Amino acid sequence: MPARSTERLARKNQVTTLPVQDTSAAEAAPRRISRKATGADKVFVSAIRVVGSVVLVITGGVGVFLGWQALPTLRHYGWSFFTESAWQPEADVLGIAAVLSGTLMVALVAMSIAFPLALVTALYISEYAPARFRSVLVSLVDLMAAVPSIIWGLWGSILIMEHAAGLAMWLDRNLGFIPIFEVKDADPNAAVPMLSRYSFSMFVAGIAVAMMVLPMACAVMRQVFSQTPQGEKEAALALGATRWGMVRSVVIPFGRGGIIGGAMLGLGRALGETIAVLLILSPSFEVKPRVLEIGGNTVSALIAGRFGDASSSQLSALLAAGFVLFLITLVVNTIAATIVNRSRSGAGTDA
């Protein structure tokens, strides 16, 4: 072993030796580069791929199943499924015009309440709140998002209902000439007003749904606001802007995508809300813009109310209604995600 002995010698004397080139050895072939998993990795990759496929099958299966189940109904009723407002399966007359418009009205009421409040709260938390309380406030908003919907339903139907009915009557009395504030078959100026005509309305349901939607929209908005480049904010202040001037000229333009996207995400949630609506709204099947009036219905409340005594064809109709609701929610959410992401893609340009 001459090589090893010289090596030992070299180590002892603290000198380095040149490696001995074995000229007789064959030319070393370049190693083949491959990203293919080998050994345990192969097992890992294929196992995890199986998990992914299973989830794809489950989640995708739900969507496909809904669409497939909806087909017979859509074929049977054709376009009248979207234009018919009655839901009378016994008479073979059913359609989702009323419930769909009701869903949209409740969601619109909810958004018109939740949007300004969410925006104001998000701005307050990100720009005005004392730094010490900021994380507490963020937690509170998140906690609000975690409050179960049935609790907002109780809150709306028992605590808020009577005040909301009073407000609705006041609106009818003073702004009743506007179609959405009109209430039929009730006289707001009567000596003993019929408050029941103003209760159990889409307006009250919208208030409860708004409280569910608000924290979510607020969280998205706040997060986008908090990514406003600090330098631009300081520049605005250094140029003499007041705090509001800074917010208006820097924070809000920067967070516009987040504001719109957050609101639309909230809308997506508002469309699918069931239990609060079920607790508050007194079901009726007519297309009407009069949100203050008693009665109305939404797709999800329809499903919850009618599934029990449904025959198989009715069940298919309910599934079709659910499928339409799912598609609408999907479109709204996708638009929202696109808007939020686009607003964020520019976030990294300035630090």
Add this chain to the structure above:
Amino acid sequence: MTLAPETDAPQIEGSVGQTFLPRYDDDAAPAVPRSSLGRLTADEKFVRIGSVGSGLALAWVITQRLLPLEGLPWFVVVGFCCTLLVTWVTAVMTDGAVQARDRLAATVLTSGAALVGIVLVSAVVFVTVKGWAALAHLNFFTQDMSGVGPKDDFDKGGVLHAIVGSLIQVGIAVAITLPLGIGTAIFMTEVPGRFAKVVRTVVEAMTALPSIVAGLFIYTVFIVALGYPRSGLAAGLAISVMMLPIIARASDVVLRVVPGGLREASLALGASRWRTVWHVVLPTARPGLATACILGIARGIGETSPVLLTSGNAQFLVVNPTDGVMNSLPLFVYSLVRTGEPNAIARAFAGATVLLAVVMVLFVTARLIARPPRNKTPRGKGSRRTRRPAVDLVMADPLVEMGPVHPPARTEENP
């Protein structure tokens, strides 16, 4: 010492670049130290508080003495308007319109945020107060509702069966969704490719599935088509269908913010891919994953609509999830409210309080887990390095479990 203005300095032609020593006026009064920049002076503070006070006082006069507007809501509304008015007037008196607008905006934002806070507190307090009558009886936690009518007194009947049912159903859902959801998230982040993109798209799309439709799906397939009875298992499956996309998405978001450098370092040191996932990626993302899962669970336990369709409504304690109808907390609340009896409604509120407490405990746990460890003073020998989190993950972000939001760009949070 005050700086005297340098007015009589000799102006010499052609000596532009010359400086002169300042002359100090020793007799001038000492300068008032400038107050902190952001802080309000006592004067300004008085104006702000005074504006609110006078606004409310004005509102009292208007609502109670001048106009027929009774009740607290009107007082609040009129008080808000009067406060705005007084704020505007006081601001314009001392400063310009720009400052006045600033003050007005601050008032609007603060009162809006306060309103939201009041709403949250009112909901929590309202539910607790309404349910207190039933909660105060200890048997509420130890009995079920078998043989108890809606009119019966509070010393009979309780919520035990609903608590147990909720735990079992959510347990089933967790046992299904946690491995599948986190596994899918690992698949989407660690084995990227066209297939992973398809999975991600579908999972994101399914987060839009309304919970009632998830319930209807299980009802149609499991109960109507396959003919199984309504049971805790069906309810657990319905909750799973609802939770699976949520947990998969949230975990995906959390895993994607694990810095690629950590992965590369592990692979460069010779670790295999699965060891990298097991020993580097998952431990790094653990707090975020825990948060995502706990918030998903909180969502699942509070959701009424899937359970409403699938579990049936048992009045007695059921422990076996495959053994027919079962109850759960949200369903307990819903069905009792629907009876319309005062005692039943009080029981429903008590159930709602229990549900709220469960959700809050889950929420606080999530927060505690997610909080990055503080810079603890090193225990023992001083030579031990303080344990710092390897990465400051974007954690504790419950909105990730609610909708399609991509991981935020990792920019600095505002101080």
